Amino acid sequence: AQRVTQPEKLLSVFKGAPVELKCNYSYSGSPELFWYVQYSRQRLQLLLRHISRESIKGFTADLNKGETSFHLKKPFAQEEDSAMYYCALSKTGANSKLTFGKGITLSVRP
């Protein structure tokens, strides 16, 4: 069975501080990993995916297969980063359903 664990519910930091949102997964194959974000009063949207290996809005995430982790990082948080963040995984194939973690609220204080 596939599972995504986000161990923390809330992370509160000051503007300019580094951010790390933790995500661990279990899956008996080679999954694809994603971070989705939901800003206040907006729909859930893709932030980044591990196969893209790109930085979006200053965020990066590295897939560590040995530790089965996909932590999201940003060196200097901005107030506009305040949102709900969900880690998710999907298997490759026709049904690309997503398995989500419970999410974490990031609050960036001025």
Added chain:
Amino acid sequence: DTGVSQNPRHKITKRGQNVTFRCDPISEHNRLYWYRQTLGQGPEFLTYFQNEAQLEKSRLLSDRFSAERPKGSFSTLEIQRTEQGDSAMYLCASSSQGTGVAEAFFGQGTRLTVV
């Protein structure tokens, strides 16, 4: 807004009533998903369509739930004999078919409250 559209945005119903939600995906997307999200949880997969074919249903989808996508375009999710435990946000997502895992685009959801 050319994204995924869901209607209604909010629905309050009495226990035992039937409700139906509609999802209009992005027009060129042939894959459509329904998820359910309860307070403090991430979205949980309910069912998946490729064109008009319903190819997978989660164990969460009891026999009171039925989903259709009759012409491979919009989809409906019906809940019969609603229970208080059905209260949740129901999310629809669509994606295009391609190699690998395509990005899923989500609607704004329908929030169901069963009283």
